[in-house]
Amino acid sequence: MQTEKVVDHIVNWLKNYAMNARVNGFVIGISGGIDSAVTSSLCAKTGLEVLCIEMPIHQAASHVSRAQEHITHLKSRYSNVRATRVDLTPVFEEFKTEVSLDGTQTTVDMALANTRARLRMTALYYHAGLLGMLVAGTGNKVEDFGVGFYTKYGDGGVDLSPIADLLKSEVYKIGEYLEVPESIMKAAPSDGLFGDARSDEDQIGASYPELEWAMEMKDQGQTEDDFEGRQKQVFQIFMRYNRSNTHKMIPIPICEIPKNLK
Structure with a gap:
């Protein structure tokens, strides 16, 4: 950089x-x-x-x-x-x-x-x-x-x-x-x-360098089946948070009303 x-x-x-x-x-x-x-x-x-x-x-x-x-x-x-x-x-x-x-x-x-x-x-x-x-x-x-x-x-x-x-x-x-x-x-x-002084890693279960790696792997199209050991664990942690928090990362869903109903 x-x-x-x-x-x-x-x-x-x-x-x-x-x-x-x-x-x-x-x-x-x-x-x-x-x-x-x-x-x-x-x-x-x-x-x-x-x-x-x-x-x-x-x-x-x-x-x-x-x-x-x-x-x-x-x-x-x-x-x-x-x-x-x-x-x-x-x-x-x-x-x-x-x-x-x-x-x-x-x-x-x-x-x-x-x-x-x-x-x-x-x-x-x-x-x-x-x-x-x-x-x-x-x-x-x-x-x-x-x-x-x-x-x-x-x-x-x-x-x-x-x-x-x-x-x-x-x-x-x-x-x-x-x-x-x-x-x-x-x-x-x-x-x-x-x-208290609990860290982000304490809460998430993975460090930021590990999460950066997992984010890159996801962007490359990798899945948890491609890894084992600690790498698999970190990738699973990342994906669990990514899926559950998707609602934060996208625009607020709007229920669009069909024109024929207006």
Whole structure:
């Protein structure tokens, strides 16, 4: 990958999109992970206004410290970057008092995890509306179009996706080029939706390099019968997520009414 040229391409794309949309800049949720660090850095390089928002909900201390480190680092390098903190923990706790928590522990935990992401999306769009900005997404290609590892109308609810055509390994290369803090570069990827430090690999059962391999194999038309051992296991994991999350990756289905019925 021609990293410098890719960075310039994304920065120019962001700048042109914002200017054509006649907006002031970008709002980005900062999680302490590599994807939001790279996305916010790319947005900062446009020279347009950038608002970084930290939105903790019972967040793991390591996630909070990395997010704050990145924001401080970014502000020191770019005068067009501002930051704010919106503590959504009280909102989340109040929400839980108003809804039913009946169900298995697994289903309740997952529903609440997705609720965290949707509360953050609401906060991002609130600020974007106030400031005349666009919400920049932080999903990469493996998450967005491989395993669908994001929350529909949560972190998937954005105006534009600067890094969605980049594999996770490519995001890391850009992160290194953009001098993202070392603590973030070395941290295990995590969605931060459960209030602890569990990683994406803990949840999915496969690492991003493994998922990138499986995604490539699928694109080549391979099936699970073509593999054995760990490779077969990884390919099965990838396909299970890919199939179950297809609804996230396609436009909302519309029931089209035949003309003769109208």
